[in-house]
Amino acid sequence: MSSLTNFRIHPHQALFLFLSLSLSHTHTHTMSSLFTSLMLLIPIFVLFIRRRRSTKKLPPGSLGIPIIGQSLSFLRAMRANTAEKWLEERINKYGPISKLTLFGKPTVFLHGPAANKFIFTGDDSVIANQQVKSIQMILGERNLLELIGDDHKRVRSALMLFLKPESLKHSVGNLEEEIRLHLEMHWQGKQEVKVLPLMKSLTFNIICSLLFGMERGARRDELVDLFEQMVKGTWSVPLNFPFTRYSRSLKASKMVQNIVSQLIREKRVELEQKGASPQQDLITCLLSIRNDKNEEMITEKEIVHNVVLVMTAGHDTSSVLLTFMLRFLSKEPVIYEAVLQEQEEIARTKVAGEYLTWEDLAKMKYTWRVAMETLRMVSPIFGGFRRALKDFEYGGYLIPKGWQIFWASPMTHMDSDIYPEPSKFDPNRFENQASVPPYSFVAFGGGPRMCPGNEFARIETLITIHYLVTRFTWKLCADSSFRRDPMPVPAQGLLLQIQQKKPL
Numbered sequence: 001m002s003s004l005t006n007f008r009i010h011p012h013q014a015l016f017l018f019l020s021l022s023l024s025h026t027h028t029h030t031m032s033s034l035f036t037s038l039m040l041l042i043p044i045f046v047l048f049i050r051r052r053r054s055t056k057k058l059p060p061g062s063l064g065i066p067i068i069g070q071s072l073s074f075l076r077a078m079r080a081n082t083a084e085k086w087l088e089e090r091i092n093k094y095g096p097i098s099k100l101t102l103f104g105k106p107t108v109f110l111h112g113p114a115a116n117k118f119i120f121t122g123d124d125s126v127i128a129n130q131q132v133k134s135i136q137m138i139l140g141e142r143n144l145l146e147l148i149g150d151d152h153k154r155v156r157s158a159l160m161l162f163l164k165p166e167s168l169k170h171s172v173g174n175l176e177e178e179i180r181l182h183l184e185m186h187w188q189g190k191q192e193v194k195v196l197p198l199m200k201s202l203t204f205n206i207i208c209s210l211l212f213g214m215e216r217g218a219r220r221d222e223l224v225d226l227f228e229q230m231v232k233g234t235w236s237v238p239l240n241f242p243f244t245r246y247s248r249s250l251k252a253s254k255m256v257q258n259i260v261s262q263l264i265r266e267k268r269v270e271l272e273q274k275g276a277s278p279q280q281d282l283i284t285c286l287l288s289i290r291n292d293k294n295e296e297m298i299t300e301k302e303i304v305h306n307v308v309l310v311m312t313a314g315h316d317t318s319s320v321l322l323t324f325m326l327r328f329l330s331k332e333p334v335i336y337e338a339v340l341q342e343q344e345e346i347a348r349t350k351v352a353g354e355y356l357t358w359e360d361l362a363k364m365k366y367t368w369r370v371a372m373e374t375l376r377m378v379s380p381i382f383g384g385f386r387r388a389l390k391d392f393e394y395g396g397y398l399i400p401k402g403w404q405i406f407w408a409s410p411m412t413h414m415d416s417d418i419y420p421e422p423s424k425f426d427p428n429r430f431e432n433q434a435s436v437p438p439y440s441f442v443a444f445g446g447g448p449r450m451c452p453g454n455e456f457a458r459i460e461t462l463i464t465i466h467y468l469v470t471r472f473t474w475k476l477c478a479d480s481s482f483r484r485d486p487m488p489v490p491a492q493g494l495l496l497q498i499q500q501k502k503p504l
């Protein structure tokens with residue numbers, strides 16, 4: 001546990017200490033020496049109690065109306081893309097630690113790299129990663145975000161078997177095929193495209209095909225519609241009444257889980273009866289992990305809930321990154337030229353139709369810096385929640401058991417002490433990554449729960465950008481402002497005028 005955390009001593013413990021000391025004296029001394037001891041101990045006891053009380057302060061701020069608190073005003077700010085300003089005003093008013101009520105629970109908001117470190121690496125017997133009720137009910141209680149201790153390690157290592165770079169190396173060709181197919185279907189021959197929905201469809205198809213081994217067709221189409229419906233309710237007030245965003249989302253989640261369960265049944269048959277390779281997709285890989293007694297180590301419920309999590313965590317995030325990269329590249333001609341040059345150099349080494357290799361991806365250093373700068377300025381994940389499992393102190397304030405702990409990436413990413421001129425788009429900030437202070441770039445989180453899909457996201461982003469800059473030119477054709485819902489959504493989905501300059 002971080003040294004910043006001091007546990008409280010309960011009043012009965014202090015009293016017990018006091019009485020034990022006094023009584024041990026009665027065995028050996030006279031009444032007057034007992035009296036003297038008591039007189040000496042009373043000021044120490046009073047000081048002890050005072051100290052305890054002085055550390056018992058709750059953080060500044062107001063909890064507002066129970067359950068609702070500041071949720072509606074925060075969600076309004078998110079939708080108006082003023083959530084950074086909303087939080088900045090809090091920080092200016094109350095400092096980096098303040099209390100509020102979000103999504104039905106008393107919450108403490110913590111700001112800054114030290115707070116990020118504390119949250120990401122905190123002892124999980126004190127800070128649990130439990131999500132807000134609305135998210136938990138939608139994604140399922142056995143998803144990785146809800147698991148702690150050995151359960152978290154077991155399921156996370158199972159996912160990493162598939163998401164680690166050594167395994168992903170073999171997926172570059174398949175990934176490239178999905179991307180080419182997408183460009184042939186949705187970009188080739190078009191003059192105008194709406195980027196965000198296209199990127200969502202691309203990243204969803206990539207996940208369905210590479211991670212779930214799910215064929216294109218009616219089932220994938222049904223899944224994508226239900227999924228969109230499901231995601232909309234993740235950051236909402238958890239009121240389960242007919243026609244609320246939240247209840248629609250819960251209903252969609254049930255249907256998504258049914259589709260995934262059916263898929264698992266099919267994969268189990270393929271694995272047990274048709275000798276499918278465990279490496280063919282994530283679901284088959286999870287089904288094939290066995291203990292000494294040849295029992296499945298990841299339960300069916302865990303597979304369902306984690307497939308739903310990976311869909312959520314890996315699809316919208318990557319599509320937002322790609323969309324906003326195109327937006328920044330459209331507005332920054334010098335940076336666009338540098339990306340183009342890097343990608344053209346790689347394209348020149350290929351004959352028509354030849355696939356990119358793992359080594360090619362390693363050469364795309366500048367393009368990845370552009371991605372990191374995009375993530376700094378428009379993080380797909382605005383922030384996240386943890387829950388206090390015990391009373392603890394942080395920064396001199398008491399954080400009571402049961403409260404939520406809220407972190408928000410944009411507040412760190414736009415801090416001018418860490419990133420000079422934070423509103424300037426400058427990928428060279430990441431040229432020397434060692435110069436970025438720890439826990440200051442938190443687009444992928446940090447610590448033992450850092451995003452396990454970051455390498456997957458890197459590969460799909462680099463290959464997609466390679467094709468977009470080397471095969472097309474584009475121009476923004478409308479307003480490029482955006483709102484958060486809860487992911488960043490550009491106005492009109494980011495409309496681009498495009499022209500194909502080379503065959504795919």
Ligand code: HEM
Pocket residue numbers: 129144145156163309310313314315317318321375380381383384385442443444445446448449450451452453454456457
């Ligand atoms: C640009 C793309 C992505 C971004 C910005 C992103 C961001 C994040 C962040 C910030 C967290 C940590 C949340 C927290 O600690 O509260 C996280 C966790 C997670 N991400 Fe990603 N992610 C991306 C892509 C992906 C992909 C492609 C996958 C899967 C293929 C994925 C799967 C996960 C999972 C399973 C977790 C939970 C990890 C755990 O609790 O141990 N993410 N992601």
